[in-house]
Amino acid sequence: MTAGQQRAWDRLWPSFGVGAPGFDRDAGGPLPPRDADGRLDAPAWFGRTAPLRLEIGSGMGETTAALAAAEPDTDHVAVEVYPPGLAQLLMRIEDQGLTNLRLVRGDAVVVLEDLVAPESLAGLRVFYPDPWPKRRHHKRRLVQPATVALMASRLAPGATLHLATDVADYAEWMLEVTDAEPLLDNPHRGFAPRPAWRPRTKFETRAEQEGRPSHDLLLTRVAASPGRES
Template sequence: MGVVSHVRRSVRMTAGQQRVWDTHWPQLGRKLEEMPSGQVDLAEWFGRTAPTVLEIGSGMGDATAQLALADPDVDHLAAEVYPAGLGQLMLWVERYGLDNVRLLHGDALDLLRDHLAPESLAGVRIYFPDPWPKKRHHKRRLITAPFVSLVASRLQPGGTLHLATDWANYADQMLAVCTAEPSLANQYADWAPRPEWRPITKFESRAQADGRVCRDLLFTKSGS
Protein backbone atom coordinates (compact mmCIF):
# COMPACT_ATOMS: atom_id res chain seq x y z
CA MET A 1 0.00 0.00 0.00
CA GLY A 2 3.02 2.26 0.12
CA VAL A 3 2.68 3.12 3.80
CA VAL A 4 5.95 3.44 5.68
CA SER A 5 6.37 4.06 9.40
CA HIS A 6 9.47 5.54 11.03
CA VAL A 7 9.88 4.73 14.72
CA ARG A 8 12.51 4.83 17.43
CA ARG A 9 12.43 2.20 20.13
CA SER A 10 15.05 2.65 22.87
CA VAL A 11 13.73 3.81 26.27
CA ARG A 12 14.48 2.10 29.59
CA MET A 13 11.57 1.29 31.89
CA THR A 14 11.47 2.35 35.54
CA ALA A 15 11.13 -0.23 38.29
CA GLY A 16 7.44 0.57 38.63
CA GLN A 17 6.81 0.25 34.91
CA GLN A 18 8.66 -3.08 34.85
CA ARG A 19 6.57 -4.33 37.79
CA VAL A 20 3.24 -3.66 36.07
CA TRP A 21 4.64 -5.03 32.82
CA ASP A 22 5.46 -8.30 34.56
CA THR A 23 2.10 -8.32 36.37
CA HIS A 24 -0.41 -7.01 33.84
CA TRP A 25 1.06 -7.40 30.38
CA PRO A 26 -0.11 -11.01 29.88
CA GLN A 27 -3.72 -9.87 30.26
CA LEU A 28 -3.62 -6.38 28.79
CA GLY A 29 -0.91 -6.34 26.16
CA ARG A 30 0.27 -8.01 23.00
CA LYS A 31 3.50 -7.65 21.07
CA LEU A 32 2.84 -7.28 17.39
CA GLU A 33 5.72 -9.57 16.48
CA GLU A 34 4.18 -12.37 18.55
CA MET A 35 0.63 -12.08 17.26
CA PRO A 36 -0.61 -14.91 15.06
CA SER A 37 -1.39 -14.08 11.48
CA GLY A 38 -4.88 -12.91 10.67
CA GLN A 39 -7.35 -10.54 12.25
CA VAL A 40 -7.48 -10.09 15.99
CA ASP A 41 -10.76 -10.81 17.77
CA LEU A 42 -11.31 -7.54 19.63
CA ALA A 43 -14.31 -8.85 21.57
CA GLU A 44 -12.24 -11.77 22.84
CA TRP A 45 -9.31 -9.52 23.75
CA PHE A 46 -11.43 -7.04 25.70
CA GLY A 47 -13.81 -9.66 27.06
CA ARG A 48 -16.88 -7.90 25.73
CA THR A 49 -18.43 -6.40 22.60
CA ALA A 50 -18.16 -2.61 22.58
CA PRO A 51 -17.10 0.21 20.24
CA THR A 52 -13.30 0.21 19.93
CA VAL A 53 -11.13 3.29 19.48
CA LEU A 54 -7.50 2.94 18.42
CA GLU A 55 -5.02 5.51 19.67
CA ILE A 56 -1.82 5.57 17.64
CA GLY A 57 1.16 6.82 19.61
CA SER A 58 -0.22 6.84 23.15
CA GLY A 59 3.02 8.18 24.59
CA MET A 60 3.15 7.92 28.37
CA GLY A 61 -0.53 7.05 28.50
CA ASP A 62 -1.92 9.78 30.74
CA ALA A 63 -4.32 11.10 28.09
CA THR A 64 -5.34 7.57 27.12
CA ALA A 65 -6.14 6.70 30.71
CA GLN A 66 -8.19 9.86 31.21
CA LEU A 67 -10.19 9.18 28.05
CA ALA A 68 -10.81 5.57 29.06
CA LEU A 69 -11.86 6.62 32.56
CA ALA A 70 -14.29 9.19 31.17
CA ASP A 71 -15.83 6.79 28.64
CA PRO A 72 -16.13 3.31 30.20
CA ASP A 73 -18.55 2.06 27.53
CA VAL A 74 -15.85 2.37 24.86
CA ASP A 75 -12.85 0.06 24.52
CA HIS A 76 -9.51 1.82 24.08
CA LEU A 77 -6.65 0.16 22.20
CA ALA A 78 -3.34 1.99 22.64
CA ALA A 79 -0.56 1.34 20.11
CA GLU A 80 2.93 2.49 21.06
CA VAL A 81 6.50 1.53 20.15
CA TYR A 82 8.05 2.57 23.47
CA PRO A 83 7.77 -0.08 26.22
CA ALA A 84 8.24 2.58 28.90
CA GLY A 85 5.15 4.41 27.64
CA LEU A 86 3.10 1.23 27.75
CA GLY A 87 4.43 0.47 31.21
CA GLN A 88 3.39 3.92 32.38
CA LEU A 89 -0.07 3.44 30.85
CA MET A 90 -0.43 0.19 32.78
CA LEU A 91 0.38 2.11 35.97
CA TRP A 92 -2.54 4.41 35.14
CA VAL A 93 -4.74 1.41 34.36
CA GLU A 94 -3.85 -0.09 37.73
CA ARG A 95 -4.40 3.18 39.59
CA TYR A 96 -7.83 3.84 38.05
CA GLY A 97 -8.95 0.20 37.93
CA LEU A 98 -9.62 0.41 34.19
CA ASP A 99 -10.88 -2.67 32.39
CA ASN A 100 -11.47 -1.06 28.97
CA VAL A 101 -7.82 -0.54 27.94
CA ARG A 102 -5.61 -2.88 25.92
CA LEU A 103 -2.06 -2.25 24.71
CA LEU A 104 -0.21 -3.07 21.51
CA HIS A 105 3.58 -2.92 21.41
CA GLY A 106 4.63 -2.38 17.83
CA ASP A 107 3.96 -0.47 14.65
CA ALA A 108 0.33 0.59 14.34
CA LEU A 109 0.59 0.47 10.56
CA ASP A 110 1.20 -3.28 10.67
CA LEU A 111 -1.64 -3.64 13.16
CA LEU A 112 -4.04 -1.79 10.88
CA ARG A 113 -2.97 -3.57 7.73
CA ASP A 114 -2.55 -7.13 8.98
CA HIS A 115 -4.64 -7.59 12.13
CA LEU A 116 -7.67 -5.28 12.15
CA ALA A 117 -10.68 -6.13 10.05
CA PRO A 118 -12.27 -3.60 7.71
CA GLU A 119 -14.87 -1.48 9.49
CA SER A 120 -13.82 -2.80 12.89
CA LEU A 121 -13.07 0.53 14.62
CA ALA A 122 -15.38 3.21 15.96
CA GLY A 123 -12.55 5.73 15.94
CA VAL A 124 -8.86 6.41 15.44
CA ARG A 125 -7.03 9.08 17.43
CA ILE A 126 -3.60 10.46 16.61
CA TYR A 127 -2.53 13.28 18.88
CA PHE A 128 0.67 15.20 18.18
CA PRO A 129 2.48 12.70 15.97
CA ASP A 130 6.15 13.33 15.27
CA PRO A 131 6.12 16.45 13.05
CA TRP A 132 9.51 15.78 11.43
CA PRO A 133 9.86 19.56 11.16
CA LYS A 134 12.81 19.67 8.74
CA LYS A 135 11.57 19.83 5.17
CA ARG A 136 13.81 17.00 4.01
CA HIS A 137 12.18 14.76 6.65
CA HIS A 138 8.56 15.54 5.75
CA LYS A 139 8.39 12.27 3.80
CA ARG A 140 8.64 10.47 7.16
CA ARG A 141 5.43 11.96 8.49
CA LEU A 142 2.70 9.49 9.37
CA ILE A 143 -0.28 11.35 7.93
CA THR A 144 -0.11 10.62 4.21
CA ALA A 145 -2.70 9.66 1.62
CA PRO A 146 -1.96 5.89 1.76
CA PHE A 147 -2.09 5.91 5.56
CA VAL A 148 -5.38 7.82 5.72
CA SER A 149 -6.87 5.48 3.14
CA LEU A 150 -5.85 2.51 5.31
CA VAL A 151 -7.33 4.10 8.43
CA ALA A 152 -10.57 4.93 6.63
CA SER A 153 -10.94 1.32 5.50
CA ARG A 154 -10.80 0.17 9.14
CA LEU A 155 -13.37 2.69 10.36
CA GLN A 156 -17.00 1.73 10.67
CA PRO A 157 -19.51 3.95 8.86
CA GLY A 158 -19.93 6.93 11.14
CA GLY A 159 -16.54 6.29 12.77
CA THR A 160 -14.22 9.21 13.38
CA LEU A 161 -10.61 10.09 12.66
CA HIS A 162 -9.37 12.68 15.16
CA LEU A 163 -6.03 14.36 14.57
CA ALA A 164 -4.23 17.05 16.53
CA THR A 165 -0.93 18.83 15.90
CA ASP A 166 0.87 22.01 16.88
CA TRP A 167 2.89 22.35 13.66
CA ALA A 168 1.14 24.63 11.16
CA ASN A 169 2.48 23.07 7.97
CA TYR A 170 1.73 19.57 9.25
CA ALA A 171 -1.81 20.69 10.11
CA ASP A 172 -2.20 21.94 6.54
CA GLN A 173 -0.92 18.61 5.22
CA MET A 174 -3.34 16.69 7.46
CA LEU A 175 -6.26 18.82 6.28
CA ALA A 176 -5.37 18.37 2.61
CA VAL A 177 -4.79 14.64 2.84
CA CYS A 178 -7.94 13.89 4.83
CA THR A 179 -10.08 16.14 2.63
CA ALA A 180 -8.86 14.23 -0.43
CA GLU A 181 -9.93 10.86 1.03
CA PRO A 182 -13.34 10.23 -0.59
CA SER A 183 -14.75 8.12 2.24
CA LEU A 184 -14.13 10.79 4.89
CA ALA A 185 -16.06 13.99 5.54
CA ASN A 186 -14.84 16.91 7.63
CA GLN A 187 -17.17 17.64 10.53
CA TYR A 188 -16.23 21.33 10.22
CA ALA A 189 -15.32 23.72 7.42
CA ASP A 190 -11.65 23.24 8.24
CA TRP A 191 -10.29 23.09 11.82
CA ALA A 192 -12.39 21.66 14.62
CA PRO A 193 -12.82 23.55 17.88
CA ARG A 194 -10.61 21.99 20.50
CA PRO A 195 -12.80 19.35 22.20
CA GLU A 196 -13.07 19.95 25.93
CA TRP A 197 -12.90 16.20 26.49
CA ARG A 198 -9.46 15.83 24.90
CA PRO A 199 -6.87 15.91 27.71
CA ILE A 200 -3.99 18.36 27.40
CA THR A 201 -0.87 16.34 26.65
CA LYS A 202 2.68 17.31 27.54
CA PHE A 203 3.28 18.03 23.86
CA GLU A 204 0.36 20.44 23.79
CA SER A 205 1.55 22.17 26.97
CA ARG A 206 5.02 22.53 25.47
CA ALA A 207 3.59 23.90 22.23
CA GLN A 208 1.51 26.46 24.11
CA ALA A 209 4.57 27.53 26.08
CA ASP A 210 6.46 27.95 22.80
CA GLY A 211 3.62 29.98 21.27
CA ARG A 212 2.50 27.39 18.71
CA VAL A 213 -1.20 27.06 17.91
CA CYS A 214 -2.70 23.57 18.34
CA ARG A 215 -5.19 22.47 15.71
CA ASP A 216 -7.71 19.62 15.75
CA LEU A 217 -9.31 17.85 12.80
CA LEU A 218 -12.39 15.62 13.04
CA PHE A 219 -13.37 13.53 10.04
CA THR A 220 -16.23 11.02 9.83
CA LYS A 221 -16.43 7.87 7.71
CA SER A 222 -19.29 8.09 5.26
CA GLY A 223 -21.92 5.40 4.85
CA SER A 224 -24.71 4.03 7.00
Protein backbone atom coordinates in the same frame (compact mmCIF):
# COMPACT_ATOMS: atom_id res chain seq x y z
CA MET B 1 12.53 1.69 31.77
CA THR B 2 12.53 2.80 35.37
CA ALA B 3 12.42 0.10 38.03
CA GLY B 4 8.73 0.82 38.62
CA GLN B 5 7.93 0.64 34.94
CA GLN B 6 9.78 -2.66 34.60
CA ARG B 7 7.84 -4.13 37.53
CA ALA B 8 4.57 -2.98 35.96
CA TRP B 9 5.59 -4.51 32.64
CA ASP B 10 6.53 -7.85 34.18
CA ARG B 11 3.34 -8.00 36.24
CA LEU B 12 0.70 -6.52 33.92
CA TRP B 13 1.80 -6.93 30.31
CA PRO B 14 0.63 -10.58 30.04
CA SER B 15 -2.88 -9.46 31.02
CA PHE B 16 -3.19 -6.21 29.06
CA GLY B 17 -0.62 -6.23 26.25
CA VAL B 18 0.31 -8.07 23.09
CA GLY B 19 2.97 -7.66 20.44
CA ALA B 20 1.96 -7.07 16.83
CA PRO B 21 3.79 -8.90 14.02
CA GLY B 22 7.40 -7.79 14.04
CA PHE B 23 7.27 -6.95 17.74
CA ASP B 24 5.68 -10.08 19.16
CA ARG B 25 8.95 -11.66 20.29
CA ASP B 26 10.34 -8.45 21.80
CA ALA B 27 7.08 -7.62 23.59
CA GLY B 28 6.65 -11.07 25.05
CA GLY B 29 3.38 -12.22 26.53
CA PRO B 30 0.45 -13.67 24.59
CA LEU B 31 -0.29 -13.18 20.93
CA PRO B 32 -3.33 -11.10 19.95
CA PRO B 33 -6.53 -13.12 19.99
CA ARG B 34 -7.74 -13.51 16.40
CA ASP B 35 -11.07 -14.36 14.81
CA ALA B 36 -11.71 -16.80 11.96
CA ASP B 37 -10.49 -14.21 9.44
CA GLY B 38 -7.21 -13.69 11.29
CA ARG B 39 -8.19 -10.25 12.58
CA LEU B 40 -8.10 -9.01 16.16
CA ASP B 41 -10.92 -10.63 18.14
CA ALA B 42 -11.84 -7.71 20.39
CA PRO B 43 -14.79 -9.41 22.14
CA ALA B 44 -12.55 -12.31 23.13
CA TRP B 45 -9.84 -9.93 24.36
CA PHE B 46 -12.14 -7.69 26.38
CA GLY B 47 -14.69 -10.29 27.37
CA ARG B 48 -17.60 -8.31 25.95
CA THR B 49 -18.95 -6.78 22.75
CA ALA B 50 -18.63 -2.99 22.70
CA PRO B 51 -17.66 -0.16 20.34
CA LEU B 52 -13.90 -0.19 19.74
CA ARG B 53 -11.64 2.85 19.51
CA LEU B 54 -7.98 2.68 18.54
CA GLU B 55 -5.28 5.21 19.36
CA ILE B 56 -2.02 5.36 17.43
CA GLY B 57 0.94 6.64 19.43
CA SER B 58 -0.24 6.71 23.03
CA GLY B 59 3.06 8.10 24.35
CA MET B 60 3.15 7.98 28.15
CA GLY B 61 -0.57 7.24 28.23
CA GLU B 62 -1.94 10.22 30.16
CA THR B 63 -4.56 11.11 27.56
CA THR B 64 -5.24 7.47 26.67
CA ALA B 65 -6.08 6.48 30.23
CA ALA B 66 -8.22 9.57 30.80
CA LEU B 67 -10.30 8.95 27.68
CA ALA B 68 -10.76 5.27 28.51
CA ALA B 69 -11.91 6.21 32.00
CA ALA B 70 -14.36 8.73 30.54
CA GLU B 71 -15.86 6.15 28.16
CA PRO B 72 -16.38 2.97 30.20
CA ASP B 73 -18.89 1.57 27.70
CA THR B 74 -16.31 1.70 24.89
CA ASP B 75 -13.27 -0.54 24.52
CA HIS B 76 -9.92 1.10 23.71
CA VAL B 77 -6.74 -0.22 22.11
CA ALA B 78 -3.53 1.83 22.32
CA VAL B 79 -0.75 1.20 19.76
CA GLU B 80 2.76 2.30 20.70
CA VAL B 81 6.34 1.14 20.03
CA TYR B 82 8.01 2.77 23.06
CA PRO B 83 8.21 0.27 25.98
CA PRO B 84 8.55 2.87 28.79
CA GLY B 85 5.40 4.59 27.55
CA LEU B 86 3.50 1.31 27.46
CA ALA B 87 4.76 0.44 30.93
CA GLN B 88 3.66 3.83 32.24
CA LEU B 89 0.23 3.26 30.72
CA LEU B 90 0.08 -0.13 32.43
CA MET B 91 0.65 1.67 35.72
CA ARG B 92 -2.21 4.04 34.91
CA ILE B 93 -4.47 1.08 34.08
CA GLU B 94 -3.74 -0.44 37.48
CA ASP B 95 -4.01 2.82 39.42
CA GLN B 96 -7.35 3.72 37.81
CA GLY B 97 -8.78 0.20 37.72
CA LEU B 98 -9.40 0.35 33.97
CA THR B 99 -10.87 -2.78 32.41
CA ASN B 100 -11.64 -1.36 28.95
CA LEU B 101 -8.09 -0.65 27.74
CA ARG B 102 -5.60 -2.97 26.03
CA LEU B 103 -2.15 -2.28 24.57
CA VAL B 104 -0.37 -3.33 21.39
CA ARG B 105 3.34 -2.86 20.84
CA GLY B 106 3.86 -2.55 17.13
CA ASP B 107 4.03 -0.49 13.98
CA ALA B 108 0.73 1.33 13.41
CA VAL B 109 0.50 0.51 9.70
CA VAL B 110 1.13 -3.19 10.35
CA VAL B 111 -1.48 -3.20 13.10
CA LEU B 112 -4.07 -1.59 10.83
CA GLU B 113 -3.27 -3.87 7.89
CA ASP B 114 -2.86 -7.14 9.77
CA LEU B 115 -5.02 -6.95 12.89
CA VAL B 116 -7.85 -4.47 12.30
CA ALA B 117 -10.75 -5.57 10.12
CA PRO B 118 -12.24 -3.15 7.59
CA GLU B 119 -15.08 -1.00 8.91
CA SER B 120 -14.64 -2.31 12.47
CA LEU B 121 -13.63 0.78 14.47
CA ALA B 122 -15.96 3.26 16.16
CA GLY B 123 -13.10 5.76 16.26
CA LEU B 124 -9.41 6.24 15.55
CA ARG B 125 -7.19 8.84 17.25
CA VAL B 126 -3.75 10.13 16.35
CA PHE B 127 -2.64 12.82 18.79
CA TYR B 128 0.66 14.66 18.24
CA PRO B 129 2.44 12.20 15.95
CA ASP B 130 6.18 12.63 15.46
CA PRO B 131 6.49 15.80 13.32
CA TRP B 132 9.79 14.88 11.65
CA PRO B 133 10.50 18.63 11.37
CA LYS B 134 13.27 18.54 8.74
CA ARG B 135 11.80 18.85 5.26
CA ARG B 136 13.81 15.91 3.93
CA HIS B 137 12.20 13.73 6.61
CA HIS B 138 8.58 14.75 5.92
CA LYS B 139 8.06 11.53 3.97
CA ARG B 140 8.46 9.67 7.28
CA ARG B 141 5.46 11.40 8.82
CA LEU B 142 2.63 9.05 9.70
CA VAL B 143 -0.07 11.08 7.99
CA GLN B 144 0.35 10.33 4.29
CA PRO B 145 -2.31 9.69 1.62
CA ALA B 146 -1.90 5.90 1.67
CA THR B 147 -1.95 5.71 5.47
CA VAL B 148 -5.00 7.97 5.75
CA ALA B 149 -6.79 5.79 3.18
CA LEU B 150 -5.94 2.75 5.32
CA MET B 151 -7.19 4.48 8.47
CA ALA B 152 -10.43 5.47 6.78
CA SER B 153 -11.01 1.92 5.53
CA ARG B 154 -10.84 0.58 9.09
CA LEU B 155 -13.52 2.97 10.37
CA ALA B 156 -17.17 1.99 10.35
CA PRO B 157 -19.42 4.39 8.42
CA GLY B 158 -20.20 7.30 10.73
CA ALA B 159 -17.11 6.72 12.87
CA THR B 160 -14.60 9.47 13.59
CA LEU B 161 -10.95 9.98 12.74
CA HIS B 162 -9.45 12.54 15.15
CA LEU B 163 -6.03 14.03 14.40
CA ALA B 164 -4.24 16.66 16.47
CA THR B 165 -0.87 18.40 16.20
CA ASP B 166 0.82 21.59 17.40
CA VAL B 167 3.10 21.79 14.34
CA ALA B 168 1.58 24.33 11.94
CA ASP B 169 2.91 22.95 8.65
CA TYR B 170 2.02 19.38 9.66
CA ALA B 171 -1.51 20.55 10.50
CA GLU B 172 -1.91 22.07 7.04
CA TRP B 173 -0.58 18.87 5.46
CA MET B 174 -3.03 16.78 7.51
CA LEU B 175 -5.87 18.98 6.29
CA GLU B 176 -4.75 18.67 2.67
CA VAL B 177 -4.38 14.89 2.85
CA THR B 178 -7.68 14.24 4.62
CA ASP B 179 -9.59 16.59 2.31
CA ALA B 180 -8.39 14.45 -0.61
CA GLU B 181 -9.57 11.16 0.94
CA PRO B 182 -13.02 10.27 -0.49
CA LEU B 183 -13.99 8.07 2.47
CA LEU B 184 -13.71 11.02 4.88
CA ASP B 185 -15.97 14.02 5.34
CA ASN B 186 -14.88 17.12 7.24
CA PRO B 187 -18.04 18.65 8.73
CA HIS B 188 -16.06 21.66 9.97
CA ARG B 189 -14.67 22.38 6.48
CA GLY B 190 -11.32 22.99 8.14
CA PHE B 191 -9.89 22.65 11.63
CA ALA B 192 -12.35 21.87 14.41
CA PRO B 193 -12.66 23.82 17.65
CA ARG B 194 -10.57 22.16 20.32
CA PRO B 195 -12.85 19.54 21.94
CA ALA B 196 -13.30 20.22 25.65
CA TRP B 197 -13.22 16.48 26.33
CA ARG B 198 -9.70 16.02 24.95
CA PRO B 199 -7.42 16.14 28.03
CA ARG B 200 -4.99 19.04 28.10
CA THR B 201 -1.52 17.74 28.91
CA LYS B 202 1.45 19.68 30.24
CA PHE B 203 3.08 19.30 26.82
CA GLU B 204 0.16 20.97 25.06
CA THR B 205 0.14 23.77 27.63
CA ARG B 206 3.87 24.30 27.13
CA ALA B 207 3.44 24.37 23.34
CA GLU B 208 0.73 27.02 23.64
CA GLN B 209 2.99 29.12 25.87
CA GLU B 210 5.68 28.83 23.19
CA GLY B 211 3.26 30.04 20.51
CA ARG B 212 2.36 26.65 19.04
CA PRO B 213 -1.41 26.18 19.41
CA SER B 214 -2.91 22.79 18.69
CA HIS B 215 -4.97 22.06 15.59
CA ASP B 216 -7.68 19.39 15.70
CA LEU B 217 -9.25 17.61 12.74
CA LEU B 218 -12.48 15.71 13.39
CA LEU B 219 -13.43 13.70 10.32
CA THR B 220 -16.33 11.34 9.66
CA ARG B 221 -16.15 8.11 7.69
CA VAL B 222 -18.70 8.06 4.90
CA ALA B 223 -20.09 5.06 3.07
CA ALA B 224 -17.83 3.71 0.36
CA SER B 225 -18.54 4.99 -3.12
CA PRO B 226 -19.79 2.42 -5.66
CA GLY B 227 -16.99 0.24 -6.90
CA ARG B 228 -14.53 1.21 -4.17
CA GLU B 229 -13.41 -1.49 -1.79
CA SER B 230 -12.69 -0.91 1.90
